[in-house]
Amino acid sequence: MDRYINILLLPLLLTATPAAAERSYAVSPTLGYATISNIDGYKDASNIRIEGSFYPVPQFAANLFVVSYAGFESSGAGNPVTLNVNGYGAGVTGRWPVHPHVQPYARLDYMMWSAEATGLGRTLGKDQGGSAGFALGMQFPIKKIFGAKAEVSGYNDISGANIRQFSLGATFEF
Numbered sequence: 001m002d003r004y005i006n007i008l009l010l011p012l013l014l015t016a017t018p019a020a021a022e023r024s025y026a027v028s029p030t031l032g033y034a035t036i037s038n039i040d041g042y043k044d045a046s047n048i049r050i051e052g053s054f055y056p057v058p059q060f061a062a063n064l065f066v067v068s069y070a071g072f073e074s075s076g077a078g079n080p081v082t083l084n085v086n087g088y089g090a091g092v093t094g095r096w097p098v099h100p101h102v103q104p105y106a107r108l109d110y111m112m113w114s115a116e117a118t119g120l121g122r123t124l125g126k127d128q129g130g131s132a133g134f135a136l137g138m139q140f141p142i143k144k145i146f147g148a149k150a151e152v153s154g155y156n157d158i159s160g161a162n163i164r165q166f167s168l169g170a171t172f173e174f
Contacts, residue, residue, distance in 0.1 A: 032165045104139075105137050113158050
């Protein structure tokens with residue numbers, strides 16, 4: 001009887017194996033250059049983002065991330081003011097493996113952020129909220145688990161400002 005059950009289950013096991021083998025996880029640290037708009041008089045800033053992704057199928061992923069902007073400093077005369085923005089969030093990514101070493105992708109995410117303005121040795125104001133973001137990028141798989149990526153992305157209405165950024169990073173997929 002066990003032999004008949006195994007024969008009946010064999011097609012299910014054979015079809016389930018490739019789906020399980022295609023699942024993967026990725027970690028991607030990136031460094032970027034960000035600009036802020038809708039608020040005049042601030043210099044560009046650097047940013048760092050660390051993202052973790054789960055790909056249940058090779059083309060689509062669910063992401064969790066944290067991001068920090070080093071500080072947008074005022075560029076005018078007078079007392080300097082710095083805007084610091086930190087955030088975390090979740091999103092989805094779709095990628096298209098057009099070549100073994102080139103994978104364009106699009107990402108849609110939502111970031112919970114906190115912004116703080118400092119100057120004159122004290123905190124001038126704080127704000128927090130959430131904003132949707134969109135990114136277009138390109139992944140370049142180099143080895144089985146390692147690759148590089150470049151992307152442009154942006155968030156609207158972060159305490160009244162829009163942030164646009166360009167970033168480069170690494171991908172570790174296993």
